[in-house]
Amino acid sequence: MPTVRVAQHLAHQFPIPRKCVAKGRTVAEVIADLERQYPGVSRYLLEDHAALRQHVNVFIGEKPVADRNGLSDPVSEDVDLFIMQALSGG
């Protein structure tokens, strides 16, 4: 399963470990599994209409997520997925 690494800033605001695993073949599926494990966390990552929040970024390995609205970017079993606050947020 993909390993998910979460920014310290988020871990300070919401009870989620800095490193966890979540299953899924796309970014959307991984976030859905995170929500199953840590109810409420998706509201920290997604807008009401399920797009990635404007000032949140997700990297799949070293590559930033391309589909910020549908989160359809594929995620492989052995990849690290990074969730962090975007610098655009100030």
Next chain:
Amino acid sequence: MRENVLLGTRKGLIVLARSSNGWNVVGEHFVGAQVTYAVVDHRTGRWWACLEHGHWGIKLHRSDDRGATWEEVPAPKYPDGSEISEGKPASTKYLWVLEPGGSGQPQRLYLGTIPGGLFVSDDSGSSWSLHLPLWNHPSRPSWFGGGMDEAGIHSILVDPRDSRHIFVGVSCAGVFETRNGGETWAPRNSGCRADFLPDPEAEIGQDPHSVAMCADHPDVLWQQNHCGVYRSNNAGEQWETISQSDDESPVHFGFVVSADPSNPDEAWIVPAVSDEQRIAVDRALCVCHTLDGGKTWQTYRQGLPQKNCYDFVFRHGLDVDGDRLLFGTATGATFSSDDRGQTWQAVAPHLPPVYSVRFA
């Protein structure tokens, strides 16, 4: 008299307590996060904090032990498919005001948000739903942001005599009223002027910065508008301008108005220089007070900075409790009065920008 004050600030919720030497900071919560509004539900004693994390979005927290512990509850969420305008999905960007329901509604709460949604809870805030009759009001496509990117609801006034009689203030659209519990809403902006519009008397597009109700005389409403100060003595049917000319007093532009809960002729505002500047008038901070329904105003300056001052007060930044008043400014100064505003004492000069002040 209430012995605490909740300050919603740019860097957290700050709690003041009253002691023999005045008001002191006694607590801080959510340090670093914007607390856009904080209030106590006086029916239950429960504290509420509305947060805007910047990166992580808006959040809603409640405390049943006066801040010793907090519980995050699901924040209001626009239903799938909601759009601000065609092709522009609606997502909650800002929690601007939280207001308890009226008599006979012990578990009801209202939340005013940007981009313009009124949310309702009937389970003490555990869940929220978008109030569709106002969201679907035919005027809403012409609502627009004033100082914010999108329109928002910042004032919610429930008639103490009738819980089905409610006003909301929307920037920018105007004041709306329902007399049937929200089934239908009607604009109540007659008499107001929007000098920034091609038609200043347009029914929709007014910018009421804040709206206040006299609790014991709920047909008396006060409004600090973008374009002046107004009062209505007939539940918003008609607004009368109570601004003054520059040579009379600084009563014209500002954000906040607070109504005395008993005297329908008494209110306070904190003037500022026009929308183009948003600073203290003549670089000197003052509070203006009327006892005759806005016909005349007293300007109080004692104890407030009168030189090199750029402070102004946001729309929820002043509160009244008996003879006591307390306000916080956009640059983080706080002042209190024990004599209905005539004289002031500095509370804490270097707080973060203050968004809301509420006695608790």
